[in-house]
Amino acid sequence: MALELGEPLGYVVDGATPTSARFVSTRPPPVGDYVVIEAGGDYVLGMVRSVGTRSLTLSSLPGVYDPVVVEKLSAEAGAGDVFFECSARLLATLSGGSPRLPPLPGARVYRAPSGLLARLFGGAEGRSVRVGVLATRPDVEVRVDVNTMVTRHTAILAVTGAGKSNTVAVVADRLVRGYNATLLIFDFHGEYVGSSIGGGVNVIEPRLNPRHLSISELMTLLGVEHRFYHQERVLRKALEKVESDVFQGSFIDGLRAALEGSARQKGDEGRAAVALLNKLDSLLERYGDILDDTAVDPVSGLEPGRANVLDLSRVDEDAADVIVSHVLRILLWERKLYKLRGSSRVPFPVLVVLEEAHILAPRDEDTLSKYWLARVAREGRKFGLGLMLVSQRPKGLDQDILSQANNMIVMRLVEPTDQRYVQAASEALSEDLLEHLPSLATGEAVLVGPFTPLPALVKIDRFEGRLGGSDPDVVEEWTRTRAAGSPAEPGGSELYEEFL
Numbered sequence: 498m499a500l501e502l503g504e505p506l507g508y509v510v511d512g513a514t515p516t517s518a519r520f521v522s523t524r525p526p527p528v529g530d531y532v533v534i535e536a537g538g539d540y541v542l543g544m545v546r547s548v549g550t551r552s553l554t555l556s557s558l559p560g561v562y563d564p565v566v567v568e569k570l571s572a573e574a575g576a577g578d579v580f581f582e583c584s585a586r587l588l589a590t591l592s593g594g595s596p597r598l599p600p601l602p603g604a605r606v607y608r609a610p611s612g613l614l615a616r617l618f619g620g621a622e623g624r625s626v627r628v629g630v631l632a633t634r635p636d637v638e639v640r641v642d643v644n645t646m647v648t649r650h651t652a653i654l655a656v657t658g659a660g661k662s663n664t665v666a667v668v669a670d671r672l673v674r675g676y677n678a679t680l681l682i683f684d685f686h687g688e689y690v691g692s693s694i695g696g697g698v699n700v701i702e703p704r705l706n707p708r709h710l711s712i713s714e715l716m717t718l719l720g721v722e723h724r725f726y727h728q729e730r731v732l733r734k735a736l737e738k739v740e741s742d743v744f745q746g747s748f749i750d751g752l753r754a755a756l757e758g759s760a761r762q763k764g765d766e767g768r769a770a771v772a773l774l775n776k777l778d779s780l781l782e783r784y785g786d787i788l789d790d791t792a793v794d795p796v797s798g799l800e801p802g803r804a805n806v807l808d809l810s811r812v813d814e815d816a817a818d819v820i821v822s823h824v825l826r827i828l829l830w831e832r833k834l835y836k837l838r839g840s841s842r843v844p845f846p847v848l849v850v851l852e853e854a855h856i857l858a859p860r861d862e863d864t865l866s867k868y869w870l871a872r873v874a875r876e877g878r879k880f881g882l883g884l885m886l887v888s889q890r891p892k893g894l895d896q897d898i899l900s901q902a903n904n905m906i907v908m909r910l911v912e913p914t915d916q917r918y919v920q921a922a923s924e925a926l927s928e929d930l931l932e933h934l935p936s937l938a939t940g941e942a943v944l945v946g947p948f949t950p951l952p953a954l955v956k957i958d959r960f961e962g963r964l965g966g967s968d969p970d971v972v973e974e975w976t977r978t979r980a981a982g983s984p985a986e987p988g989g990s991e992l993y994e995e996f997l
């Protein structure tokens with residue numbers, strides 16, 4: 498392919514290595530843009546890391562800091578006095594492969610042609626999805642590889658308001674419309690429930706059949722920690738009894754009857770049974786409406802070729818933990834079955850999106866979901882089960898799970914400890930990319946990982962459809978309240994009780 502490079506932008510100075518070069522220029526490219534540099538008889542593609550100004554006059558007069566003198570000298574020297582000192586990270590040779598020779602001093606540096614970048618970031622026809630455009634080149638479309646994004650897992654990390662949910666919506670919408678993809682979004686804030694992703698989402702209510710819960714899931718809902726070993730033992734016995742009896746009533750009634758039996762005993766066992774009965778009462782108060790003896794598990798509600806949204810906005814963290822772990826366990830099992838037998842309740846790949854991932858996959862704590870998230874992160878690839886982890890608190894995320902997310906979409910991230918933590922999880926996130934993170938605008942992202950051929954600074958598209966949870970217009974709401982007069986009597990007492 499003939500390369501139309503045009504006029505050089507600048508020239509390499511000394512000290513280049515195969516992976517980095519400094520050059521001087523009178524027409525500097527913006528930071529994050531791409532350049533092409535002659536090296537070793539080939540061309541290398543570089544990403545501009547820094548740009549700084551230099552003045553010939555002022556640099557020959559070190560120590561001149563008087564503003565009046567500086568102004569006068571600069572005015573006299575004119576525009577020709579200024580040049581730019583730039584540095585670039587060298588990413589790959591144009592013939593493919595890593596750069597092995599440094600560019601020589603004096604090597605010409607060109608602005609990378611948009612046509613070349615468009616070919617690089619344009620993705621494979623019919624296998625890629627558009628996420629946006631290069632931040633420095635609005636004419637260059639950036640597409641990521643769908644298979645790689647799903648099977649090698651993806652993390653979307655940024656402070657609140659940087660554009661994570663918008664990114665999820667853009668990707669989810671295009672996967673469903675373009676590829677008939679099946680997604681399962683765990684929605685903590687009810688922002689996806691009423692959205693128009695993929696032409697309208699399928700909402701799955703968080704209903705669990707208590708008979709299908711594992712003992713650990715039941716223990717979490719009851720608030721029985723493993724260190725309460727008498728309670729665990731009594732509970733296990735009671736469950737055995739409920740399962741062996743042909744009990745006519747509900748599962749919970751059966752469990753209560755079995756526990757009441759144990760409560761009549763003396764000693765530790767009796768006391769543990771009484772404690773469990775109290776916990777069973779409070780379980781019913783808190784979770785009565787998500788437990789349902791007739792519920793088929795939430796996985797059966799999955800509709801292929803749609804974005805399925807499991808609404809977790811009305812349950813607390815413990816219940817969310819149980820629901821997510823329960824669903825992931827069944828999903829992984831069904832996908833394994835499909836691989837082994839060719840038939841299962843989930844005969845299609847699924848991309849699981851987990852918002853607020855730091856809550857269910859925390860760094861220093863064990864949750865039920867964390868175990869299953871780690872398993873899906875490790876094994877999901879083989880079974881067509883992908884993870885998309887979303888978090889505004891990367892340093893609160895389990896390092897193991899995070900490092901299984903080979904693809905990263907990192908948006909504005911201000912705290913250095915967050916940045917370091919993310920960098921430790923991803924070798925692809927180099928120091929110079931890290932430097933961009935605090936100053937990214939809303940909707941801008943650094944993309945690294947196998948789903949993109951090269952690291953990219955991307956302006957993510959805005960989701961054009963409906964999405965809840967965008968920033969409220971406080972001014973508008975206040976003004977409206979003034980127009981409406983005094984507030985009405987409070988209502989919604991049922992909702993409030995649930996909230997408590």
Ligand SMILES: Nc1ncnc2c1ncn2[C@@H]1O[C@H](COP(=O)(O)OP(=O)(O)O)[C@@H](O)[C@H]1O
Pocket residue numbers: 655656657658659660661662663664939940941956957958959960966967968
């Ligand atoms: N790529 C984008 N282009 C334009 N606006 C965006 C973009 N991403 C986010 N926004 C806007 O910024 C606000 C916050 O975005 P959101 O995705 O909810 O952030 P987060 O999930 O990180 O808290 C929203 O009002 C959204 O419309």
Ligand SMILES: [Mg+2]
Pocket residue numbers: 661662663
């Ligand atoms: Mg969000």
